[in-house]
Amino acid sequence: MLKTTVLQDYFMLCKPKVIIVMLVTTWVGMHLATMTFVPWDILIFGTIGIALAGSGAAVINHLVDRHIDAKMIRTENRPIASKRISIFQAALFASLLAMSGLLILSFLVNFLTAFLTLLTVLGYAVLYTLFLKRRTPQNIVIGGAAGAMPPLLGWTAVTGEIDALAWLPVLIIFVWTPPHFWALAIYRKEDYQNANIPMLPITHGVPFTKLYMILYTCLLFAITLLPYATQMSGLVYLITAIILGIAFLVQMLALYRTCSTYMALKTFSFSIIYLLLLFTALLIDHYVQVLG
Amino acid sequence: MLGNLVRPYHPKIFLFLALITTATALIVIGLGAYTRLTDSGLGCPDWPGCYGQWFLDHTVSANPTINMKKAWTEMTHRYMAGSLGLLITSLAFFTLRNSNDENSKKVLILPIVLIVLMLFQALLGKWTVTLKLLPSVVMAHLLGGMTTLALLWWLTLTFLPKIKLVQLKYLKKLQRWSLIALTTLSIQILLGGWTSANYAALVCLDFPFCQIPQDFHLDFLETFRLNAEVAGIGEPLTQNARITIQLLHRIGALFTTLTVGGFSALSWIYGKNFLIRALSLLTMFLLITQISLGITNVLMLLPLSIAVAHNFVAALLLLSVITLMYYLHPSHYKSYEHH
Numbered sequence: 081m082l083k084t085t086v087l088q089d090y091f092m093l094c095k096p097k098v099i100i101v102m103l104v105t106t107w108v109g110m111h112l113a114t115m116t117f118v119p120w121d122i123l124i125f126g127t128i129g130i131a132l133a134g135s136g137a138a139v140i141n142h143l144v145d146r147h148i149d150a151k152m153i154r155t156e157n158r159p160i161a162s163k164r165i166s167i168f169q170a171a172l173f174a175s176l177l178a179m180s181g182l183l184i185l186s187f188l189v190n191f192l193t194a195f196l197t198l199l200t201v202l203g204y205a206v207l208y209t210l211f212l213k214r215r216t217p218q219n220i221v222i223g224g225a226a227g228a229m230p231p232l233l234g235w236t237a238v239t240g241e242i243d244a245l246a247w248l249p250v251l252i253i254f255v256w257t258p259p260h261f262w263a264l265a266i267y268r269k270e271d272y273q274n275a276n277i278p279m280l281p282i283t284h285g286v287p288f289t290k291l292y293m294i295l296y297t298c299l300l301f302a303i304t305l306l307p308y309a310t311q312m313s314g315l316v317y318l319i320t321a322i323i324l325g326i327a328f329l330v331q332m333l334a335l336y337r338t339c340s341t342y343m344a345l346k347t348f349s350f351s352i353i354y355l356l357l358l359f360t361a362l363l364i365d366h367y368v369q370v371l372g
Numbered sequence: 373m374l375g376n377l378v379r380p381y382h383p384k385i386f387l388f389l390a391l392i393t394t395a396t397a398l399i400v401i402g403l404g405a406y407t408r409l410t411d412s413g414l415g416c417p418d419w420p421g422c423y424g425q426w427f428l429d430h431t432v433s434a435n436p437t438i439n440m441k442k443a444w445t446e447m448t449h450r451y452m453a454g455s456l457g458l459l460i461t462s463l464a465f466f467t468l469r470n471s472n473d474e475n476s477k478k479v480l481i482l483p484i485v486l487i488v489l490m491l492f493q494a495l496l497g498k499w500t501v502t503l504k505l506l507p508s509v510v511m512a513h514l515l516g517g518m519t520t521l522a523l524l525w526w527l528t529l530t531f532l533p534k535i536k537l538v539q540l541k542y543l544k545k546l547q548r549w550s551l552i553a554l555t556t557l558s559i560q561i562l563l564g565g566w567t568s569a570n571y572a573a574l575v576c577l578d579f580p581f582c583q584i585p586q587d588f589h590l591d592f593l594e595t596f597r598l599n600a601e602v603a604g605i606g607e608p609l610t611q612n613a614r615i616t617i618q619l620l621h622r623i624g625a626l627f628t629t630l631t632v633g634g635f636s637a638l639s640w641i642y643g644k645n646f647l648i649r650a651l652s653l654l655t656m657f658l659l660i661t662q663i664s665l666g667i668t669n670v671l672m673l674l675p676l677s678i679a680v681a682h683n684f685v686a687a688l689l690l691l692s693v694i695t696l697m698y699y700l701h702p703s704h705y706k707s708y709e710h711h
Contacts, residue, residue: 175484182495205481
């Protein structure tokens with residue numbers, strides 16, 4: 081019984097839900113890169129390597145946020161915040177995860193993917209956590225670049241080089257991140273306030289943030305049309321992107337008109353579903369083109 | 373098991389270990405530049421051993437086709453890099469082992485990042501050899517080395533005794549300048565690395581202007597073609613692209629002079645304490661040295677000592693800007709009294 085709890089704690093440190101969403105975008109990147117099927121070894125080792133490196137970054141995040149987590153009821157039971165896992169153990173775990181991920185990518189996938197993954201983890205751990213997060217309300221806009229990288233990593237895992245088209249899914253996640261994250265920031269405004277983190281709803285107010293979210297969603301709508309415009313994707317994707325884009329905008333407008341924080345949480349959940357469906361559409365459309 | 377291994381140490385031991393590690397990193401960077409510039413990067417055709425051996429002995433030196441000087445240069449770099457790896461591992465281990473709830477974020481993150489970086493540097497060292505000096509690998513190796521050094525020094529600074537300086541008038545402005553200076557300097561180091569990796573140091577032999585061939589045109593797309601290879605092995609950058617990168621490195625030098633020079637001048641003017649003034653003077657001195665070395669490189673056709681120094685002083689300049697940046701952080705200043 082005790083053993084499984086320890087394992088569960090370590091598993092929780094990796095933020096499995098976030099990693100799963102990240103992996104879905106990685107897989108789509110892998111599939112879009114080739115007109116045939118993804119080689120099975122790249123699929124397996126690429127996935128494992130990127131998942132391990134991403135988990136390393138997640139553990140670093142737990143380490144850094146332990147003081148904030150300990151203060152909030154919602155997160156006070158997290159493994160490091162509640163001291164079930166010591167700082168040293170977590171740090172060791174993070175290093176091992178990141179190192180094994182990089183080793184797998186280096187030896188079983190390719191050099192470029194390993195290098196880009198390292199840059200992504202560094203961008204997240206050093207640039208975002210140490211500099212941006214506590215310094216500017218644009219923290220997640222710039223820091224979102226690191227979170228947007230997985231489709232590119234998937235792509236380079238297959239091709240070994242950076243194509244112009246590989247940036248399209250990255251661009252989509254990059255523009256999707258601010259409205260996605262600000263929805264959570266509105267919901268958790270007081271937590272961020274207590275933790276003294278300059279999130280946009282705190283520095284510029286909730287209405288201003290909601291306006292920005294609408295603007296970003298409009299931008300996102302335009303950008304999600306790019307895969308069709310560049311002929312990377314076909315009609316199946318286009319129709320899904322338009323429907324999803326309209327739904328996302330409607331959700332944003334609904335959030336803009338209400339004061340309930342519950343709506344912000346709903347918007348946050350919706351944004352995740354939106355992204356998953358959009359990327360699934362990219363994938364299905366790709367196979368409609370390949371097979372058809 | 374690990375719990376009983378280490379007890380809290382006196383902070384001076386951390387500082388000592390960190391200083392030794394940073395010094396070793398500087399030596400490894402210098403050796404790396406020496407290895408590249410003496411063309412010894414392929415002195416050993418294999419990795420991690422050299423001709424299958426950990427230590428070169430008579431069985432290797434008996435072979436007349438093997439250039440022993442190059443092999444030893446390459447191996448010295450590897451031995452020192454290996455020692456640095458051990459030093460970084462122990463520094464990271466002891467730092468994390470003794471971390472507690474009061475430790476700042478960077479004392480937790482930097483050791484983790486340093487170990488991961490170090491592993492990747494080892495891999496890049498291997499690929500430098502196995503991929504036969506592929507320019508993007510060479511540049512990534514240099515970039516990794518500089519980053520390791522910078523982060524090590526940052527960690528070292530946090531182990532130094534805390535100080536409280538008298539509040540400065542334009543602290544926020546100076547901080548902003550420091551960020552601009554650091555960014556330009558980093559880009560300039562990248563451009564320098566790309567210049568060297570693609571053998572573009574001597575593509576135009578005049579200064580300040582290039583002797584440009586008749587058919588020259590700027591070619592940015594080709595200049596940053598990351599899959600460029602080394603001549604004789606694959607497809608290298610075109611002459612146009614190599615001239616472009618040389619031009620960019622010169623323009624970068626101009627920008628760096630303006631931003632880093634401006635930053636150190638402003639720190640001298642507004643930093644009303646000995647520490648900031650001494651650091652800004654040091655930065656200015658290193659900047660002037662670095663520019664002179666760069667010009668000498670072009671005019672004297674890349675003499676070995678000057679070329680190695682150009683790389684080494686770049687590392688020192690980076691550390692000096694980081695130190696200045698560190699001591700311009702508000703936590704080192706007494707807060708204004710609001711009464």
